[in-house]
Amino acid sequence: MTSPPPFLAQHLPLDKATASRPHITVTWAQSLDSKIAGVGGKRVILSGSESMLMTHWMRTMHDAIMIGINTLILDDPRLQINLLPASPNLRPPQPLILDPHLRFPPSARLLTEYLTKPSQRSISLHQPWIICSDQVSHFKIRALEGSGARIIPVKVDESGRIPPSSLPTVLGELGLRSVMIEGGSKVLSQFLSCKDKREDGSPLVDSVVVTVAPTFIGDGVGVVPEGEDKGLPPLRTLHTETMGKDAVMVCAIDI
Ligand SMILES: NC(=O)C1=CN([C@@H]2O[C@H](COP(=O)(O)OP(=O)(O)OC[C@H]3O[C@@H](n4cnc5c(N)ncnc54)[C@H](O)[C@@H]3O)[C@@H](O)[C@H]2O)C=CC1
Numbered sequence: 001m002t003s004p005p006p007f008l009a010q011h012l013p014l015d016k017a018t019a020s021r022p023h024i025t026v027t028w029a030q031s032l033d034s035k036i037a038g039v040g041g042k043r044v045i046l047s048g049s050e051s052m053l054m055t056h057w058m059r060t061m062h063d064a065i066m067i068g069i070n071t072l073i074l075d076d077p078r079l080q081i082n083l084l085p086a087s088p089n090l091r092p093p094q095p096l097i098l099d100p101h102l103r104f105p106p107s108a109r110l111l112t113e114y115l116t117k118p119s120q121r122s123i124s125l126h127q128p129w130i131i132c133s134d135q136v137s138h139f140k141i142r143a144l145e146g147s148g149a150r151i152i153p154v155k156v157d158e159s160g161r162i163p164p165s166s167l168p169t170v171l172g173e174l175g176l177r178s179v180m181i182e183g184g185s186k187v188l189s190q191f192l193s194c195k196d197k198r199e200d201g202s203p204l205v206d207s208v209v210v211t212v213a214p215t216f217i218g219d220g221v222g223v224v225p226e227g228e229d230k231g232l233p234p235l236r237t238l239h240t241e242t243m244g245k246d247a248v249m250v251c252a253i254d255i
């Protein structure tokens with residue numbers, strides 16, 4: 001595969017995205033028993049080589065990629081596009097970490113690789129940007145900034161949460177036209193179940209891309225955290241593609 005799978009370009013209208021109306025894609029890989037990780041959050045490689053490659057193409061199509069801090073701590077991901085051919089024309093997305101209390105460890109690969117190997121295969125890595133609560137102490141912010149990350153304090157609600165509906169504004173202020181939300185379960189379910197609509201009446205999430213792997217995990221982390229399965233919206237399937245052993249579904253929220 002030397003260019004993005006055509007079904008992605010066809011069903012993710014990213015060319016229409018702007019900083020004032022950013023495109024939000026939610027994506028994950030799951031087992032047949034709806035798990036995204038093993039016991040205690042142990043990372044499981046669910047995607048086969050074909051669908052993993054598709055995920056890397058999808059990363060190049062978005063300006064930013066967002067994960068929750070638990071995923072950062074448990075997986076220590078790179079969020080790179082290293083499975084794609086080396087090309088200065090292919091851009092990795094800007095990593096955004098949702099981390100209200102600044103638990104981000106300075107030893108995270110996302111930061112250490114940016115600091116020690118900022119250019120890989122002619123591709124410049126991005127500085128990780130951490131979205132935290134505006135209630136976090138200046139001391140904590142300065143300490144993590146000193147380690148090399150960019151910290152973006154954002155207004156939180158009464159439960160200390162960054163309201164998912166504020167994401168388009170946050171992205172717009174950062175000049176980002178699109179984001180791919182890659183998990184984990186708390187982040188995915190919050191964004192999917194957000195009831196607030198955009199000003200134009202469209203749902204907060206524009207696209208949902210799910211890789212289903214033909215495997216069972218058993219005990220582990222579900223796509224939706226236990227007890228938080230209320231208020232998830234119906235989805236409309238736009239396309240299903242078989243990629244190697246996996247099925248990839250592209251959906252939209254059915255309003
Ligand atoms: N198979 C797959 O595609 C993927 C699997 N995973 C797995 O997911 C697991 C982690 O999932 P979770 O434990 O649910 O954690 P998570 O990665 O969703 O992070 C949750 C944390 O993010 C922060 N957060 C989330 N929403 C927020 C909001 N609205 N405002 C402020 N902060 C917010 C909070 O600190 C919260 O505790 C890992 O085991 C990882 O391996 C993660 C990504 C993709």
Ligand SMILES: Nc1nc(O)c(N)c(N[C@@H]2O[C@H](COP(=O)(O)O)[C@@H](O)[C@H]2O)n1
Nearest residue numbers: 029044045046047055075077078079182
């Ligand atoms: N698409 C996909 N398939 C899987 O099987 C997965 N476990 C994940 N996990 C997500 O990818 C991140 C790691 O990516 P890199 O190795 O850094 O490229 C991980 O943190 C999850 O967000 N995704």
